[in-house]
Amino acid sequence: MQSGAALRKDNNKTRINTFEKMDDIDAMFSDLLGEMDLLTQSLGQETVPPASPPSTNKEVNFSIGFTDQNESLNELEDTDLDALMADLVADLNATEEKLAAEIQASSTGSSVSTPASSATSPIPPPQSSKPTKEEIEAQMKADKIKLALEKLKEAKVKKLVVKFLLNDGSAKTLMVDERQTVREVLDNLFEKTHCDCNVDWSLCETNHELQLERTFEDHENLVEPLLAWTRDSENKILFQERREKNEVFKNPQNFYLWKKDKKALKDIKDKDKELLVQENFCGTSIIVPDLEAVLHLKEDGKKSWKQRLFQLRASGIYYVPKGKTKSSRDLVCFVQFDNLNVYYGKDFKSKYKAPTDFCFVLKHPQIQKESQYIKYLCCDDARTMNLWVTGIRIAKYGVSLYENFKTSEKKAAVSSVWTNRSTPSSSNPSTPSPTIKAKSPNQANGHAPTPQPGPISADFGNIPPPPPPMAEILPPPPPDPAFPPPPSLPSKGSPKPSLPQRKLPTNFPPPPPSMDNLPPPPPPPPIDDAPPDFLPPPPPTSGFGSLPPPPPPMSSLPLPPPPASFGRMDQSLPPPPPDPEFLPPPPPEPVFTGGGGGPPPPPPPPPPPAAGGGGGFPRPALRPVGSVKKMPPAPPKRTTPSLQGGGGDGDLMSELMLAMNKKRGAH
């Protein structure tokens, strides 16, 4: 890793030196760059903990949870320090990689193979393109300015050392920079803790003074809310499983059909759950559960709790004023969510004499102490409280919640090992490239994993090949013959990064000879570096290193059955994700589609015996056409036994279509 990074830096330098004889600004920038490089390099070599990051202008390093810097340093164990170190290095590397990639992407038309070439050959990439000399120079200049600015910006980035408390009382410490999302931090923590990566893992913020607790949403940036903490705060960050985070996607009926009786909600079919999620999260507009309840309110710094009839709408929380109807136009706005977060209150019965302990709080994230601007609400029971907190989150964050869930579900399905460290937003399709690149040179240059401190080497060295991520999350690839080995390099031929191209097996067998005349053709890199839009991480390059080069068993698998590949490749991995969490295979197989992830809900009880023939879908009844009374149209024929065996899991459309076709055929 490090040597790869060093090589990269040399490249940068080469590039810089080439243009030293430019005008003043250039020289200035070059100097600046050189300096920064030096800085970063020294960082990479020294073993002293980087108490302050290479910030040129501003002291930005905080440590949260400790009263002073030294204490925090002392408390860090050696391994943690190493980890931090490694993180930092990886971080810098990643940024540089990204920079290099950006420059190349912008300077050359085809960026397909450039990242690899920059790693293997010292030729500055722009020369591989054809534009005139002036253009190149102009481009160079622009690139350099950009690079310099990027570096300046980098220097301004705030980084925090954050201690994450685990359930067992231990703690992990990580360096988090302000661009990182909670999701990325979670991914890093997965690596460190080797937990099972299920969708419930969350980061929680506790406010000691106010006795509050809030689960961060995965798309939030972590640093920002932490900066709001006061210096002497006893707030903590917990790393725990929180069921309620994604409960609305696992059991949407409890939120969207909350008025129905409990038994009906329990008996709901997976298919119906899915439909509810579809209806409320996949339409043009996100639908917020229609909540209405009498809640106890304590506000404006008053001591007493008073009852009001509240309603939740997408635009905010409202209450029904005394003596008015529940009609929308009479509602009084209580709060809107733009500047508020919702928190669970802990033990409010004793702290504030709340009627129950099921309280939640709305406040501006910056407020850390008692204030009249905090609104305290108290519910009759836990269910109501969860309903409201979740409802408010949906109203506030909208579709992001669902995207977070899907990302974490994918994560859970793929495995815990292949994580994007230090990459900005793994959910953004275009950004994962830096990591990919950061890793591929390792392989491309044939560097054996050299012993290194910290978890980086640990990840790569100790853990055998991560399971091929694609196998689980992708539809079975089409039969091999469709892809005659060498010419079908997906990176070249198909600019559209459509998913099916991620068929690992087909790409492996032949070491593609036609590959962009790179001297040493290590199989994977060009594929990796190709369109950065692939969502899942690249094929396990590190895995190949330790495997016999072209893994024939893989390529001969026509449809990659996940368990098989798992069994083979996954030896010392943390528990593999349970099968039901795989993403649904394309053909509608109800068994799979239902399992949203996480602990699967109790299996739905067997459907009522043939109650409705086809089961839970509106099917216009068919009566004999010639009956005395005129009957409504009845597309689907009832005469045939239901398709899926009366289980009620037939898809409405297919059922209808089938029935109609039959009918048409009969005529």
Place this chain on the structure above:
Amino acid sequence: MAAWDLAISVEDLGPDAPPVTLSVASDLHVGGVILKLVEKTQIKRDWSDHALWWEQKQQWLLRTSWTLEKYGIHADARLLFMPQHKPVRLCLPSGITLRLLACFSNPVFQTVMGICRMLNIRRPEELSLLRPIEHKKKKKAKDLDEEIYDLTEVPLSSASRPCLYNGMPAHFADSSQMEAIYKMLSVTQPPPAPEVIAKQYRPASVVDKAHIHGRWLDSSRCLMQQGIQENDQIWLRFKFFAFYDIEPKYDVVRLTQLYEQARWAILLEDIDCTEEEMMLFGALQYHISKVSQSEPQMMSSSAAMDDLESALQSLEVKMEGESSTASEMLETMTAPDLNDYLKIFRPKRLTLKGYKQYWFKFQDTSISYFKSKEESIGEPIQKINLKGCEVAPDVNMAAQKFLIRLLIPAPEGMNEVYLRCENEQQYAQWMAACRLGSKGKTLADSSFQSEIQSIRSFLAMQKSSSSSHGNVPASDESINTHSLVSPRYHKKYKPKQLTPRILDAYQNVAQLSLTDAVMRFLQIWQALPDFGLSYVVVRFKGSRKDEVLGIAPNRLIRIDLGVGDVVKTWRYNNMKQWNVNWDIRQVAIEFEGNVNIAFSCVTADCKIVHEFIGGYIFMSTRSREKSDTLNEELFHKLTGGHEAL
């Protein structure tokens, strides 16, 4: 076979012309009859659109190979020979009336498809026709000056999708008038004058709304059979509130008309919303009208982006805009400064100190202030970071009061700070800066100038509405804010009271592009609790009183008229079957778990209810895999009723 005389009226000969009498035999097919008839009239013209209408049976004789015997036509049949397409006055959701040729012989479903094809509206199954609300007689004068756009010249094409020229169907590119019509279709209308809103019919109760839904035409029968005459007025409206696959690039007209329908639903309180929501709707309307005036080409040009390349280009630009480019970063680093003398006031308990003047400096997202300009190099007296703060205006043009009220979050709570500006110009700049700062943006942000502009135009609105009393025709800079909200708020607030409230909501939407603003409007509309409900007054079996059935895209609800509350909800996906007993006009529905309901319909024909339920089930069957072809047959099976069998 014996020949007999058949009398046929030919519409083209005029209403008073005697019927043409033909000598026919019962085994003559309809095509033959027409041929004979045309020969006999001796008029040379294109008769291809003409067909025979059998008046007694209210039926078209469209199967030309059928014999008269097979149709059961005898000498006493009154037959009328006339074109199948006739002009109607079609009232669009925007309130504009078009004159165009509609098919009178096919089921209304197909008629709507034809109209939508002509107007370039995708997904015609979501729309339908309804009879207009009868106007009182006094409306005559208004009818005269109503502008009608004529589209009757458009040739009838059978192509499933018209070829596009410049992003619009080719027939709109023929002349500048036609192009103007297309523009009218695809650009939102300016806010209506408050009097216009006040004059419109507003349903006052659920029952009133239910009556409107009794006006839908039957999709499975033709216009002729439903008593629609040539040149009658009919309304084109979105009927099924399940909008599938909206794609701003292709759906310019569809989106515009959908927006118009939503806007009127809000303005006429066809759908209820809260005051805060109304203000946001008002702000969006204001923004949409402003943006569509300043860049009227945007929508049509985005429609013109048919070729992939330009689409890609715009994508690129967008991506670039999102990632940080070099130039943008440069800008951030060389962000403009804003410096001036302002007065500050911090209302603390027990202090009666007034405003004090300082030298203010706006940098990044913070405000710093100094004793004087000269001392501004040193440490500021205080630096206030505006990120995450609340910004509210407190402006009175008449009193020349320009206050910015800031609520700044701090660990201990929110701190209140007032900034007092001297004049409009200063206020607009600092207000814009504070707003950007509160969102974590700096002055380098591209929206700074437009933010200043919008603040100024809102100030102008306040000026005009306070000087005159709304009688001035809305100039482009100032809109009477009464045009943006329902009449209820006309009574509740004066325009100048309304302006700051709308401005307040406006700050959250001011940056949206036209398409995004329209989409946002539609999203907020769709998120309203009552969205998508079509009401019918029904009488449930075994119940003695009228109740209201609400039909939504995914469920049926039962509303108690006395309380106004939803008493019961049934979801379609729990529905096992539904039946209509056409003899006793009763709808019976069976849900899972042995739940059976049955009701007769009071304000609408049960066919309408049947069509709503079947239609929504049809809408839910649409999916991406199933290509773009509309499964007409399925629609009719699900909605047709006994005629479909």
